[in-house]
Amino acid sequence: MKQGIYTIIEHTPLTKDVYRMVLSGDTSAMTMPGQFVEISLPGFFLRRPISVCDYDEKTITLIYKVVGQGTDALSQMKEGESLDMLVGLGHGFDAGKSGDAPLLVGGGVGVPPLFNLARKLIAAGRDVTVILGFNKADEIFYAREFEEIGARVLVTTVDGSVGVKGFVTDALPEHFSYVYSCGPMPMLRALYKAAQGKGGEFSLEERMGCGFGACMGCSIMTKEGSRRVCKDGPVFDKEVLEWQI
The missing domain is CATH 2.40.30.10 (Translation factors)
Structure with missing residues:
Protein backbone atom coordinates (compact mmCIF):
# COMPACT_ATOMS: atom_id res chain seq x y z
CA MET A 1 0.00 0.00 0.00
CA GLY A 90 -6.17 -5.84 -1.26
CA HIS A 91 -5.34 -9.31 -2.49
CA GLY A 92 -6.09 -9.66 -6.21
CA PHE A 93 -6.44 -12.40 -8.81
CA ASP A 94 -3.76 -15.07 -9.24
CA ALA A 95 -3.22 -15.18 -13.01
CA GLY A 96 -0.95 -18.21 -12.59
CA LYS A 97 -3.90 -20.50 -11.86
CA SER A 98 -5.74 -19.79 -15.12
CA GLY A 99 -4.92 -22.82 -17.22
CA ASP A 100 -5.01 -22.54 -21.00
CA ALA A 101 -8.60 -21.34 -21.47
CA PRO A 102 -9.73 -19.13 -18.57
CA LEU A 103 -13.24 -17.70 -18.32
CA LEU A 104 -13.75 -14.19 -16.94
CA VAL A 105 -17.27 -13.23 -15.81
CA GLY A 106 -18.27 -9.71 -14.82
CA GLY A 107 -21.61 -8.28 -13.80
CA GLY A 108 -22.22 -4.53 -14.04
CA VAL A 109 -19.58 -2.62 -12.07
CA GLY A 110 -17.90 -5.98 -11.45
CA VAL A 111 -16.55 -5.76 -15.00
CA PRO A 112 -13.64 -3.28 -14.47
CA PRO A 113 -11.27 -5.37 -12.28
CA LEU A 114 -11.31 -8.11 -14.91
CA PHE A 115 -9.79 -5.94 -17.64
CA ASN A 116 -6.19 -5.85 -16.40
CA LEU A 117 -6.46 -9.57 -15.62
CA ALA A 118 -7.59 -10.27 -19.20
CA ARG A 119 -4.74 -8.21 -20.60
CA LYS A 120 -2.16 -10.10 -18.54
CA LEU A 121 -3.62 -13.51 -19.42
CA ILE A 122 -3.70 -12.70 -23.14
CA ALA A 123 -0.10 -11.46 -22.99
CA ALA A 124 0.80 -14.85 -21.46
CA GLY A 125 -0.77 -16.66 -24.42
CA ARG A 126 -4.01 -17.77 -22.76
CA ASP A 127 -7.23 -18.24 -24.75
CA VAL A 128 -9.47 -15.83 -22.82
CA THR A 129 -13.28 -15.77 -22.94
CA VAL A 130 -15.11 -12.91 -21.20
CA ILE A 131 -18.80 -12.79 -20.30
CA LEU A 132 -20.17 -9.34 -19.47
CA GLY A 133 -23.60 -9.19 -17.86
CA PHE A 134 -25.89 -6.14 -17.80
CA ASN A 135 -29.59 -5.40 -17.36
CA LYS A 136 -30.10 -3.61 -20.69
CA ALA A 137 -28.31 -2.18 -23.71
CA ASP A 138 -27.67 1.34 -22.40
CA GLU A 139 -25.76 -0.05 -19.41
CA ILE A 140 -23.12 -1.87 -21.49
CA PHE A 141 -19.53 -0.68 -21.31
CA TYR A 142 -16.05 -2.00 -22.15
CA ALA A 143 -17.16 -4.84 -24.45
CA ARG A 144 -15.21 -3.28 -27.33
CA GLU A 145 -12.14 -2.70 -25.15
CA PHE A 146 -12.00 -6.38 -24.17
CA GLU A 147 -12.28 -7.36 -27.84
CA GLU A 148 -9.49 -4.96 -28.81
CA ILE A 149 -7.00 -6.67 -26.48
CA GLY A 150 -7.86 -10.08 -27.98
CA ALA A 151 -10.53 -11.56 -25.72
CA ARG A 152 -13.54 -13.50 -26.98
CA VAL A 153 -16.48 -11.47 -25.63
CA LEU A 154 -20.04 -12.57 -24.88
CA VAL A 155 -22.60 -10.03 -23.66
CA THR A 156 -25.77 -10.88 -21.78
CA THR A 157 -28.68 -8.56 -21.01
CA VAL A 158 -31.59 -9.39 -18.77
CA ASP A 159 -34.07 -7.81 -21.19
CA GLY A 160 -32.48 -9.39 -24.26
CA SER A 161 -31.77 -6.04 -25.94
CA VAL A 162 -28.18 -7.08 -26.76
CA GLY A 163 -26.47 -10.46 -26.95
CA VAL A 164 -27.74 -13.43 -24.99
CA LYS A 165 -31.03 -12.84 -23.18
CA GLY A 166 -30.77 -13.66 -19.50
CA PHE A 167 -27.95 -13.88 -17.00
CA VAL A 168 -24.22 -14.60 -17.29
CA THR A 169 -24.87 -18.27 -16.48
CA ASP A 170 -26.97 -18.51 -19.65
CA ALA A 171 -23.86 -17.85 -21.76
CA LEU A 172 -21.33 -20.18 -20.14
CA PRO A 173 -19.15 -21.99 -22.70
CA GLU A 174 -18.99 -25.77 -22.55
CA HIS A 175 -15.26 -25.84 -21.92
CA PHE A 176 -13.05 -23.57 -19.80
CA SER A 177 -10.10 -24.23 -17.53
CA TYR A 178 -10.70 -21.81 -14.64
CA VAL A 179 -13.17 -19.05 -13.79
CA TYR A 180 -12.49 -15.54 -12.48
CA SER A 181 -15.44 -13.35 -11.56
CA CYS A 182 -16.56 -10.12 -9.95
CA GLY A 183 -20.12 -8.95 -9.44
CA PRO A 184 -23.09 -8.96 -7.06
CA MET A 185 -23.43 -11.89 -4.68
CA PRO A 186 -26.55 -13.41 -6.36
CA MET A 187 -24.57 -13.62 -9.61
CA LEU A 188 -21.59 -15.20 -7.86
CA ARG A 189 -23.81 -17.77 -6.12
CA ALA A 190 -25.38 -18.76 -9.44
CA LEU A 191 -21.99 -18.94 -11.13
CA TYR A 192 -20.60 -21.09 -8.31
CA LYS A 193 -23.39 -23.62 -8.85
CA ALA A 194 -22.96 -23.56 -12.64
CA ALA A 195 -19.18 -24.00 -12.47
CA GLN A 196 -19.04 -26.95 -10.09
CA GLY A 197 -15.87 -28.95 -10.57
CA LYS A 198 -13.93 -25.98 -11.94
CA GLY A 199 -11.37 -23.99 -9.99
CA GLY A 200 -11.98 -20.31 -9.62
CA GLU A 201 -11.56 -17.01 -7.82
CA PHE A 202 -14.33 -14.53 -7.04
CA SER A 203 -13.92 -10.86 -6.13
CA LEU A 204 -16.49 -9.65 -3.60
CA GLU A 205 -18.25 -6.30 -3.54
CA GLU A 206 -18.47 -5.23 0.11
CA ARG A 207 -18.88 -1.94 1.98
CA MET A 208 -15.55 -0.90 3.49
CA GLY A 209 -14.40 1.57 6.11
CA CYS A 210 -10.61 1.87 6.28
CA GLY A 211 -9.77 -0.31 3.28
CA PHE A 212 -6.66 -1.90 4.80
CA GLY A 213 -7.90 -4.23 7.55
CA ALA A 214 -7.86 -2.08 10.67
CA CYS A 215 -11.56 -1.43 11.29
CA MET A 216 -12.83 -4.99 10.61
CA GLY A 217 -15.98 -3.48 9.12
CA CYS A 218 -15.96 -5.63 5.99
CA SER A 219 -15.43 -9.00 7.70
CA ILE A 220 -17.21 -12.05 6.27
CA MET A 221 -17.39 -15.66 7.42
CA THR A 222 -15.63 -18.23 5.24
CA LYS A 223 -14.93 -21.93 5.63
CA GLU A 224 -11.56 -20.86 7.07
CA GLY A 225 -13.09 -18.49 9.63
CA SER A 226 -13.65 -14.74 9.62
CA ARG A 227 -11.84 -12.86 6.86
CA ARG A 228 -11.58 -9.18 5.92
CA VAL A 229 -12.67 -8.44 2.36
CA CYS A 230 -10.35 -5.44 2.09
CA LYS A 231 -7.21 -7.15 3.39
CA ASP A 232 -7.64 -10.90 2.83
CA GLY A 233 -9.64 -10.25 -0.35
CA PRO A 234 -11.42 -8.84 -2.19
CA VAL A 235 -10.50 -11.95 -4.21
CA PHE A 236 -11.11 -15.35 -2.63
CA ASP A 237 -10.97 -18.92 -3.85
CA LYS A 238 -14.59 -19.68 -4.67
CA GLU A 239 -14.52 -22.91 -2.66
CA VAL A 240 -13.62 -21.02 0.53
CA LEU A 241 -16.73 -18.83 0.51
CA GLU A 242 -19.80 -19.75 2.59
CA TRP A 243 -22.44 -20.02 -0.13
CA GLN A 244 -25.31 -21.09 2.12
CA ILE A 245 -25.63 -17.58 3.61
Whole structure:
Protein backbone atom coordinates (compact mmCIF):
# COMPACT_ATOMS: atom_id res chain seq x y z
CA MET A 1 0.00 0.00 0.00
CA LYS A 2 1.17 3.48 -0.81
CA GLN A 3 -0.40 6.91 -0.28
CA GLY A 4 0.12 9.56 -2.94
CA ILE A 5 -1.30 12.44 -4.92
CA TYR A 6 -2.60 11.52 -8.38
CA THR A 7 -3.55 13.86 -11.19
CA ILE A 8 -6.65 13.30 -13.33
CA ILE A 9 -5.58 13.20 -16.99
CA GLU A 10 -8.81 11.80 -18.43
CA HIS A 11 -12.37 11.69 -17.09
CA THR A 12 -15.21 10.62 -19.37
CA PRO A 13 -18.69 9.06 -19.02
CA LEU A 14 -19.14 5.54 -20.40
CA THR A 15 -22.88 5.34 -19.69
CA LYS A 16 -25.38 7.57 -17.89
CA ASP A 17 -24.01 6.59 -14.47
CA VAL A 18 -20.61 4.99 -15.17
CA TYR A 19 -17.39 6.97 -15.56
CA ARG A 20 -13.82 6.21 -16.60
CA MET A 21 -11.03 8.12 -14.85
CA VAL A 22 -7.33 7.88 -15.75
CA LEU A 23 -4.84 9.27 -13.24
CA SER A 24 -1.09 9.76 -13.42
CA GLY A 25 1.18 9.05 -10.47
CA ASP A 26 3.19 6.40 -8.64
CA THR A 27 1.86 2.92 -9.48
CA SER A 28 4.65 0.91 -7.87
CA ALA A 29 2.32 -0.44 -5.15
CA MET A 30 0.15 -2.19 -7.74
CA THR A 31 1.24 -5.83 -7.84
CA MET A 32 -1.67 -7.82 -9.31
CA PRO A 33 -5.00 -7.43 -11.10
CA GLY A 34 -8.03 -7.14 -8.85
CA GLN A 35 -6.57 -4.70 -6.32
CA PHE A 36 -8.31 -1.44 -5.45
CA VAL A 37 -7.66 2.14 -4.34
CA GLU A 38 -9.16 4.28 -1.59
CA ILE A 39 -9.90 7.87 -2.61
CA SER A 40 -10.07 10.82 -0.21
CA LEU A 41 -12.71 13.35 -1.27
CA PRO A 42 -12.99 16.86 0.20
CA GLY A 43 -15.93 17.10 2.60
CA PHE A 44 -16.25 13.35 3.16
CA PHE A 45 -14.90 11.59 6.25
CA LEU A 46 -14.38 8.11 4.78
CA ARG A 47 -12.35 7.31 1.71
CA ARG A 48 -14.15 5.70 -1.23
CA PRO A 49 -12.95 2.25 -2.40
CA ILE A 50 -12.77 1.90 -6.20
CA SER A 51 -11.51 -1.18 -8.04
CA VAL A 52 -8.64 -0.72 -10.48
CA CYS A 53 -9.56 -1.40 -14.09
CA ASP A 54 -6.05 -1.13 -15.50
CA TYR A 55 -2.60 0.23 -14.70
CA ASP A 56 0.86 0.63 -16.16
CA GLU A 57 4.13 2.25 -15.08
CA LYS A 58 2.65 5.76 -14.97
CA THR A 59 -1.16 5.60 -14.86
CA ILE A 60 -4.11 4.00 -13.07
CA THR A 61 -7.50 3.60 -14.75
CA LEU A 62 -10.62 3.53 -12.59
CA ILE A 63 -14.18 2.82 -13.67
CA TYR A 64 -16.91 3.63 -11.16
CA LYS A 65 -20.67 4.03 -10.94
CA VAL A 66 -22.37 7.01 -9.33
CA VAL A 67 -24.39 5.50 -6.48
CA GLY A 68 -24.27 8.15 -3.75
CA GLN A 69 -22.99 11.55 -2.71
CA GLY A 70 -19.33 10.52 -2.70
CA THR A 71 -19.22 9.08 -6.19
CA ASP A 72 -21.40 11.96 -7.41
CA ALA A 73 -18.78 14.39 -6.09
CA LEU A 74 -16.08 12.32 -7.79
CA SER A 75 -17.96 12.54 -11.10
CA GLN A 76 -17.81 16.35 -10.94
CA MET A 77 -14.01 16.46 -10.84
CA LYS A 78 -12.16 17.80 -13.86
CA GLU A 79 -8.99 16.89 -15.74
CA GLY A 80 -6.00 18.54 -14.10
CA GLU A 81 -7.38 18.21 -10.57
CA SER A 82 -5.66 15.93 -8.04
CA LEU A 83 -6.79 13.20 -5.67
CA ASP A 84 -5.22 11.80 -2.50
CA MET A 85 -5.32 8.00 -2.88
CA LEU A 86 -4.19 4.85 -1.12
CA VAL A 87 -2.99 2.55 -3.90
CA GLY A 88 -2.24 -1.17 -4.10
CA LEU A 89 -4.85 -2.31 -1.60
CA GLY A 90 -6.17 -5.84 -1.26
CA HIS A 91 -5.34 -9.31 -2.49
CA GLY A 92 -6.09 -9.66 -6.21
CA PHE A 93 -6.44 -12.40 -8.81
CA ASP A 94 -3.76 -15.07 -9.24
CA ALA A 95 -3.22 -15.18 -13.01
CA GLY A 96 -0.95 -18.21 -12.59
CA LYS A 97 -3.90 -20.50 -11.86
CA SER A 98 -5.74 -19.79 -15.12
CA GLY A 99 -4.92 -22.82 -17.22
CA ASP A 100 -5.01 -22.54 -21.00
CA ALA A 101 -8.60 -21.34 -21.47
CA PRO A 102 -9.73 -19.13 -18.57
CA LEU A 103 -13.24 -17.70 -18.32
CA LEU A 104 -13.75 -14.19 -16.94
CA VAL A 105 -17.27 -13.23 -15.81
CA GLY A 106 -18.27 -9.71 -14.82
CA GLY A 107 -21.61 -8.28 -13.80
CA GLY A 108 -22.22 -4.53 -14.04
CA VAL A 109 -19.58 -2.62 -12.07
CA GLY A 110 -17.90 -5.98 -11.45
CA VAL A 111 -16.55 -5.76 -15.00
CA PRO A 112 -13.64 -3.28 -14.47
CA PRO A 113 -11.27 -5.37 -12.28
CA LEU A 114 -11.31 -8.11 -14.91
CA PHE A 115 -9.79 -5.94 -17.64
CA ASN A 116 -6.19 -5.85 -16.40
CA LEU A 117 -6.46 -9.57 -15.62
CA ALA A 118 -7.59 -10.27 -19.20
CA ARG A 119 -4.74 -8.21 -20.60
CA LYS A 120 -2.16 -10.10 -18.54
CA LEU A 121 -3.62 -13.51 -19.42
CA ILE A 122 -3.70 -12.70 -23.14
CA ALA A 123 -0.10 -11.46 -22.99
CA ALA A 124 0.80 -14.85 -21.46
CA GLY A 125 -0.77 -16.66 -24.42
CA ARG A 126 -4.01 -17.77 -22.76
CA ASP A 127 -7.23 -18.24 -24.75
CA VAL A 128 -9.47 -15.83 -22.82
CA THR A 129 -13.28 -15.77 -22.94
CA VAL A 130 -15.11 -12.91 -21.20
CA ILE A 131 -18.80 -12.79 -20.30
CA LEU A 132 -20.17 -9.34 -19.47
CA GLY A 133 -23.60 -9.19 -17.86
CA PHE A 134 -25.89 -6.14 -17.80
CA ASN A 135 -29.59 -5.40 -17.36
CA LYS A 136 -30.10 -3.61 -20.69
CA ALA A 137 -28.31 -2.18 -23.71
CA ASP A 138 -27.67 1.34 -22.40
CA GLU A 139 -25.76 -0.05 -19.41
CA ILE A 140 -23.12 -1.87 -21.49
CA PHE A 141 -19.53 -0.68 -21.31
CA TYR A 142 -16.05 -2.00 -22.15
CA ALA A 143 -17.16 -4.84 -24.45
CA ARG A 144 -15.21 -3.28 -27.33
CA GLU A 145 -12.14 -2.70 -25.15
CA PHE A 146 -12.00 -6.38 -24.17
CA GLU A 147 -12.28 -7.36 -27.84
CA GLU A 148 -9.49 -4.96 -28.81
CA ILE A 149 -7.00 -6.67 -26.48
CA GLY A 150 -7.86 -10.08 -27.98
CA ALA A 151 -10.53 -11.56 -25.72
CA ARG A 152 -13.54 -13.50 -26.98
CA VAL A 153 -16.48 -11.47 -25.63
CA LEU A 154 -20.04 -12.57 -24.88
CA VAL A 155 -22.60 -10.03 -23.66
CA THR A 156 -25.77 -10.88 -21.78
CA THR A 157 -28.68 -8.56 -21.01
CA VAL A 158 -31.59 -9.39 -18.77
CA ASP A 159 -34.07 -7.81 -21.19
CA GLY A 160 -32.48 -9.39 -24.26
CA SER A 161 -31.77 -6.04 -25.94
CA VAL A 162 -28.18 -7.08 -26.76
CA GLY A 163 -26.47 -10.46 -26.95
CA VAL A 164 -27.74 -13.43 -24.99
CA LYS A 165 -31.03 -12.84 -23.18
CA GLY A 166 -30.77 -13.66 -19.50
CA PHE A 167 -27.95 -13.88 -17.00
CA VAL A 168 -24.22 -14.60 -17.29
CA THR A 169 -24.87 -18.27 -16.48
CA ASP A 170 -26.97 -18.51 -19.65
CA ALA A 171 -23.86 -17.85 -21.76
CA LEU A 172 -21.33 -20.18 -20.14
CA PRO A 173 -19.15 -21.99 -22.70
CA GLU A 174 -18.99 -25.77 -22.55
CA HIS A 175 -15.26 -25.84 -21.92
CA PHE A 176 -13.05 -23.57 -19.80
CA SER A 177 -10.10 -24.23 -17.53
CA TYR A 178 -10.70 -21.81 -14.64
CA VAL A 179 -13.17 -19.05 -13.79
CA TYR A 180 -12.49 -15.54 -12.48
CA SER A 181 -15.44 -13.35 -11.56
CA CYS A 182 -16.56 -10.12 -9.95
CA GLY A 183 -20.12 -8.95 -9.44
CA PRO A 184 -23.09 -8.96 -7.06
CA MET A 185 -23.43 -11.89 -4.68
CA PRO A 186 -26.55 -13.41 -6.36
CA MET A 187 -24.57 -13.62 -9.61
CA LEU A 188 -21.59 -15.20 -7.86
CA ARG A 189 -23.81 -17.77 -6.12
CA ALA A 190 -25.38 -18.76 -9.44
CA LEU A 191 -21.99 -18.94 -11.13
CA TYR A 192 -20.60 -21.09 -8.31
CA LYS A 193 -23.39 -23.62 -8.85
CA ALA A 194 -22.96 -23.56 -12.64
CA ALA A 195 -19.18 -24.00 -12.47
CA GLN A 196 -19.04 -26.95 -10.09
CA GLY A 197 -15.87 -28.95 -10.57
CA LYS A 198 -13.93 -25.98 -11.94
CA GLY A 199 -11.37 -23.99 -9.99
CA GLY A 200 -11.98 -20.31 -9.62
CA GLU A 201 -11.56 -17.01 -7.82
CA PHE A 202 -14.33 -14.53 -7.04
CA SER A 203 -13.92 -10.86 -6.13
CA LEU A 204 -16.49 -9.65 -3.60
CA GLU A 205 -18.25 -6.30 -3.54
CA GLU A 206 -18.47 -5.23 0.11
CA ARG A 207 -18.88 -1.94 1.98
CA MET A 208 -15.55 -0.90 3.49
CA GLY A 209 -14.40 1.57 6.11
CA CYS A 210 -10.61 1.87 6.28
CA GLY A 211 -9.77 -0.31 3.28
CA PHE A 212 -6.66 -1.90 4.80
CA GLY A 213 -7.90 -4.23 7.55
CA ALA A 214 -7.86 -2.08 10.67
CA CYS A 215 -11.56 -1.43 11.29
CA MET A 216 -12.83 -4.99 10.61
CA GLY A 217 -15.98 -3.48 9.12
CA CYS A 218 -15.96 -5.63 5.99
CA SER A 219 -15.43 -9.00 7.70
CA ILE A 220 -17.21 -12.05 6.27
CA MET A 221 -17.39 -15.66 7.42
CA THR A 222 -15.63 -18.23 5.24
CA LYS A 223 -14.93 -21.93 5.63
CA GLU A 224 -11.56 -20.86 7.07
CA GLY A 225 -13.09 -18.49 9.63
CA SER A 226 -13.65 -14.74 9.62
CA ARG A 227 -11.84 -12.86 6.86
CA ARG A 228 -11.58 -9.18 5.92
CA VAL A 229 -12.67 -8.44 2.36
CA CYS A 230 -10.35 -5.44 2.09
CA LYS A 231 -7.21 -7.15 3.39
CA ASP A 232 -7.64 -10.90 2.83
CA GLY A 233 -9.64 -10.25 -0.35
CA PRO A 234 -11.42 -8.84 -2.19
CA VAL A 235 -10.50 -11.95 -4.21
CA PHE A 236 -11.11 -15.35 -2.63
CA ASP A 237 -10.97 -18.92 -3.85
CA LYS A 238 -14.59 -19.68 -4.67
CA GLU A 239 -14.52 -22.91 -2.66
CA VAL A 240 -13.62 -21.02 0.53
CA LEU A 241 -16.73 -18.83 0.51
CA GLU A 242 -19.80 -19.75 2.59
CA TRP A 243 -22.44 -20.02 -0.13
CA GLN A 244 -25.31 -21.09 2.12
CA ILE A 245 -25.63 -17.58 3.61
